[in-house]
Structure formats: structure tokens, C-alpha cells
Amino acid sequence: MEDTLEAGDLSALLWLIAAGDHVAFHRLYECQAPRLYAVALRVTADAALATEALHTALLQIWRRNVQFRPQVGTPEGWLVAHVRSRAIDLMRRRHRDGLPPEIFARETDLDAGLARMTASPESARLAAALQTLDTPSREILVLAFLDGMSAGEIAQRLRLPIGTVKSRSHDSLTQLRTALEPAA
Amino acid sequence: MSTLYMFPPNERPTEDTDTLAGEYVLGVLNPGEAAATRLRADNDPALQLAIGAWQARLVPMVAMLPQPAPPPEIWARLAQDIGMPAEPTSASAPDHAGDQSPEPTSASGPEPASASGPEPVAEPEPEWVGEQPGEPFVEDAWEAVAEPMVIEPQVPVEIEIEAVIYEPERPPAAEPAEAASVAPEPTWADIAEPEPAIQQAAVSPPEPTPAPQSVVTTAFARLTEPSLTEPPTQPRFTAALRLIDSLLFWRAATAASLVLAAAIALFAYINRSPSLVSVAAIGTANAPSPIYLADLDSHASLHITPLAVIAVPSGRDLQLWMLTSNDAQPIPLGILQADGLTVTLPTRPAEGTRFLVTMEPRGGAPSGRITGQVLYGGVLATR
Numbered sequence: 001m002e003d004t005l006e007a008g009d010l011s012a013l014l015w016l017i018a019a020g021d022h023v024a025f026h027r028l029y030e031c032q033a034p035r036l037y038a039v040a041l042r043v044t045a046d047a048a049l050a051t052e053a054l055h056t057a058l059l060q061i062w063r064r065n066v067q068f069r070p071q072v073g074t075p076e077g078w079l080v081a082h083v084r085s086r087a088i089d090l091m092r093r094r095h096r097d098g099l100p101p102e103i104f105a106r107e108t109d110l111d112a113g114l115a116r117m118t119a120s121p122e123s124a125r126l127a128a129a130l131q132t133l134d135t136p137s138r139e140i141l142v143l144a145f146l147d148g149m150s151a152g153e154i155a156q157r158l159r160l161p162i163g164t165v166k167s168r169s170h171d172s173l174t175q176l177r178t179a180l181e182p183a184a
Numbered sequence: 185m186s187t188l189y190m191f192p193p194n195e196r197p198t199e200d201t202d203t204l205a206g207e208y209v210l211g212v213l214n215p216g217e218a219a220a221t222r223l224r225a226d227n228d229p230a231l232q233l234a235i236g237a238w239q240a241r242l243v244p245m246v247a248m249l250p251q252p253a254p255p256p257e258i259w260a261r262l263a264q265d266i267g268m269p270a271e272p273t274s275a276s277a278p279d280h281a282g283d284q285s286p287e288p289t290s291a292s293g294p295e296p297a298s299a300s301g302p303e304p305v306a307e308p309e310p311e312w313v314g315e316q317p318g319e320p321f322v323e324d325a326w327e328a329v330a331e332p333m334v335i336e337p338q339v340p341v342e343i344e345i346e347a348v349i350y351e352p353e354r355p356p357a358a359e360p361a362e363a364a365s366v367a368p369e370p371t372w373a374d375i376a377e378p379e380p381a382i383q384q385a386a387v388s389p390p391e392p393t394p395a396p397q398s399v400v401t402t403a404f405a406r407l408t409e410p411s412l413t414e415p416p417t418q419p420r421f422t423a424a425l426r427l428i429d430s431l432l433f434w435r436a437a438t439a440a441s442l443v444l445a446a447a448i449a450l451f452a453y454i455n456r457s458p459s460l461v462s463v464a465a466i467g468t469a470n471a472p473s474p475i476y477l478a479d480l481d482s483h484a485s486l487h488i489t490p491l492a493v494i495a496v497p498s499g500r501d502l503q504l505w506m507l508t509s510n511d512a513q514p515i516p517l518g519i520l521q522a523d524g525l526t527v528t529l530p531t532r533p534a535e536g537t538r539f540l541v542t543m544e545p546r547g548g549a550p551s552g553r554i555t556g557q558v559l560y561g562g563v564l565a566t567r
Contacts, residue, residue, distance in 0.1 A: 011558045012507075012514075012540060018468075019561070022268045029259055035246050037254035047255065055258050062266050070543075070557030072229075073236025077243040081209065088211075113248030123244035130245075144210045145245055151212040166212060173206035173238075180241055 010075040014068045017061060025062055036083045043087035043148040045103045049094060053087040060086075088148040099153060108142055110135070129179035137172045140165055198230075205234035209242060466539055466562035475560050476524070478539055484532050486517070488525040496543070502559070503548045507538040514540060519548050537564045 010031070016024035033054070040050035040057075060066050061082070068078045091103070098104075117127035130138050136158060143149045143157065151169070155162040207213050208221045225231045262268075466476040466488075477489050488504060496502055504525060505514035518527050520541065541560040542549070549555045 009554065011542075011556075012554070012561075015468075015540075015558045015561055022266060025266060026259075026263075026268065029262065033254045033258065034251040035249075037258070038249040038251045039246055041252070042249050051255050051258055054254065055261055058258075058262055059265055062262075069236075070559055072232045074240040074243070075557075077236065077239030077241075080243045080246055081239045116250075117244065117247045119247060120244070123247040126241070126244040127247075140212075141210065141242075142245070142248065144212050145242055146248065148211060151214065154212075169207065169210060169212045170203060173203055173210070176241065177202065177206070 040087040044091045053090050057083040057086040137168050202234045206238045209238040464562040464564040466560050484529045486527050501546050503544045505540040
């Protein structure tokens, strides 16, 4: 269902958008909105808030409040990081007194998630790398990256000392980096 | 195709830096650490690269999420916010997933082509910037990188054009003496001819003016900053540079009047070289000066001249591409050498043809399709 773009194409779109090209902006929306909305919805657990986050994030791109720098990253990574930041901002502003149960206690179906990661070679590769981690480590990564939870919240949720959460995520990152090292 | 970001060999971060970047992107640093990391990244290219690399590594995790259709109002609002013309101008822009039409309501109205740039309306300062020190405000980290990406409000270009055209004996404000000495050929007097056309161009939108015979156009980047206008490697471009000195980049999709203004500004210069029919400035969308100039002669021979020294990491090459429309596959034109590139095109490129420069593996993208990042671009308009 998702209209996908090669990295180079997406990079070209972002470039055209920075130059004020409406058509390119519309195309970006068509191709990326579903996954970006998914990111915002997961973080905020609220359709209205997710809508707000995605709208704000994309408008910032159009207005060049933020700008993708091809020298230092990939367009996909940057786009998701940007939308995720906006979503986390809004979520934190909404819940100043701590995460509500619908976020804090929601289920994380890791297996279903990993099963979805077979669509593209990149995600399959990351899925394989994630499989090499033990379950709690994997859960920490997902709660942090997808749910936008802080280390403290993850510790509380998993009933682990915060130091353990930090050392595990540190180790997981090292492991992932090795696993994803381009074969050369 | 591997989308993992590869570090140029001499910029690989240390393990500590890399892990810090990973934790930053993952979001497990405490607010103080995150803020410190963000701050450090401003002046640490290796950390910036590491952050970008971790974003690239972790982003496929998004595939774990179910993807419900986004509410149609998101696009409806965006279309209105950006003044999207009622009809998407590309055939490749069908309504989103059968949702409600993305067309803006009549409230946005038809936006004149000359109303360039994102609305100058008092931009609500994103008040949350920096408010949440714990958040990975990743994009801030990019601010300090490489070339200056100056974001400036757009100003009316026409006035500047007028100044240049109507007062030919006065070189552009910036550096009179230099302009005179560096560019001995086409003098300002030479350039002053087509007054009537210009007058209209300065005030009227796309309507065809009695335009001069062989024209041209383009220019993304503004050529203002004197300090950034590196000495062109070929003097023959100097006059053109001066002429479009104060042009802001024009917006590719809509700014027909600006295109025309730029075209006319360049016309006289081009006219002096009968075989030279088109010129394009290639740069970043809002950087103050172009990186390359492209000129096309009547034999469809394209000549690319670098205006700055461009450092390319070892193992990489900069490749030039031509994009004939938004929907077309980019056509590879060749590898840009330190002194540019000359290539004979198979067919004469039409108005609106875009040129892109990407960073590719040495020797160019093996597949014939863009695999790297688009660094620069420019648009050609030929009458």
C-alpha cells in the first residue's frame, strides 16, 4: 500500500521542497505520511495529538524551519527523527505529570512488530539484528525509540534499576552497530 | 541498495562518540545529557555524522508499527497552509488514498505566482524549541554543518533587477570597483538594451512580455554575499554573476515572473555569445551562492563550471543528473571533475529541466539511478 521511494528520490524531493515546490511537497506527503503518522500516533497514543504533530512537523519542513542536510544522514532517518521529536514534544506537554496508563502500560507486541519488518531489505536486516538481542534489551529499544519513553520510565515499566536500562541499551547499541556494519 | 550511511574514512567517530550518538537518537539520555550532546554536536561534525548514521540505522524499526491511514484533514490543512494550487500540477499527484480531496478550500484562493516563498506572515516561533531539553532536537545539530544554509525571508526581487537594468552605468551595490575590474567584457552599457520587456517583467506575473529572442534562465541561489562569491574560475561568467547578483532563488514550481526576470537579466549577457543559449545556476536551495554554473550552447553541449572548491571524500564522486520532469527518471550525465564537466546532451533540454548533483560511489552510481544524496540542484528555463 505504501508508495515507496528510493533514498535518492526522497532526498531530491526534500531538496525541491526547500526550493518551494508544491508538487514535491504533495508527493512527499503521499509517500511518507502513513509511516510518519504511525510514528506520531505511537508516541502520542492520541489521534488528535498525532495529527497535530505531523502537521506541525511537515509545515516546519515546508517553511524551512528545519532542513535536511544530506551530508550527515539519510532522508528517511531525518524525517522520522523530526516527526518523532514533534510528537514527543506534544506528548510531554500534554502529560506534564507523567505518562498516562494508555502510554505507560500499553502492550508491546514485539513478535508482531518483528513480523512486520520483513517488507524491505533494510528493515529485515534490522529485524535480524534485533533478534540477536535478548527480549528485555529488545523491549528497551522499542520503548525508547518507538514509544518515546525515557530511561526512567522504561526502568519503572520493566521493573529494572535505571542503571540496568542504561547499560543494556548501551550494550544493545554496540551489538546492533556490529550486526549492521556493512559487509565490506 | 544499502541505505546505511557510510562514513568517509577520515571522519569515522570514536566508539564513545558513536555510542553517545546512538543513545541520543534512541532517547535514553537524561535531559541534561541530551542537551549537552546537542550543544556539542553543533561544533562536532563527527558527532553530527554519528547521529545521522544512528537515525538511519534505527529508522527501519518504524516498520514494526501498524500504519493506519492518516486523517485526511492533515493534508487538507497543509494544502491550505502552503497555498497549494487547487489542481496539483503533476499527473502523478492523485488524491491521497481515496481520501477527501486534498484540494485547498477556496479560502486559500489562487495564489499569484509572484507571491513567492512561504508566507511572510508572522511566523509563529516554534515556542517549544529547546523547551524540552530531553528531546532529541536533532535538526538543531545540523545548523553548524558545512556550507552556510542561510534561511532568509524572501524579498521582492524585482526591485533589485530594476536597479541593475535601469542604471546600467552603476554596477551592483556590492563591490563596484571589483565588478568593473573583474568583468571587463560585457559592460553594463551593453547589457541595458531591452527596456520595455524588463519593465513589464518587473511588475507583471507570468504573462509573456515581448521577450527578447533568445533567452534563458534560471537561478536558484542568490548570488549576493560578496565574500561567498568565490572568484569564478572562468571570467566569462563574472558579468552574469554580477547581473543576477541580488536574485533570491526562485521557486521552481510557481515563480514564473521571477524566472522571467532572471531570464531577462541574463539575456543581454547571453546575447553576446550567440552560441550560448541557456544558463543554469546550480546550488542549494537557499544558500547564498551557487556552486556550479551550467551553460548550454546551441549544439546541446553542456558545460559545467565549478565556482568553488568542493571537497569530495575519497572513494566518492559527484555525479551530474538531468531531470526532465518530476516524474521522469534522472538521467546520469557524468562525473564532475575538479574543473567541471563538458558533455553533449542527446536531446535539447526543455524549460524546467532540472540538474542535480549527487554524491555517489567512485565512478558514479552503478545502477544508473541515483543512490546517493542530492547535494545541489538548479533549473533551466529556455525560451
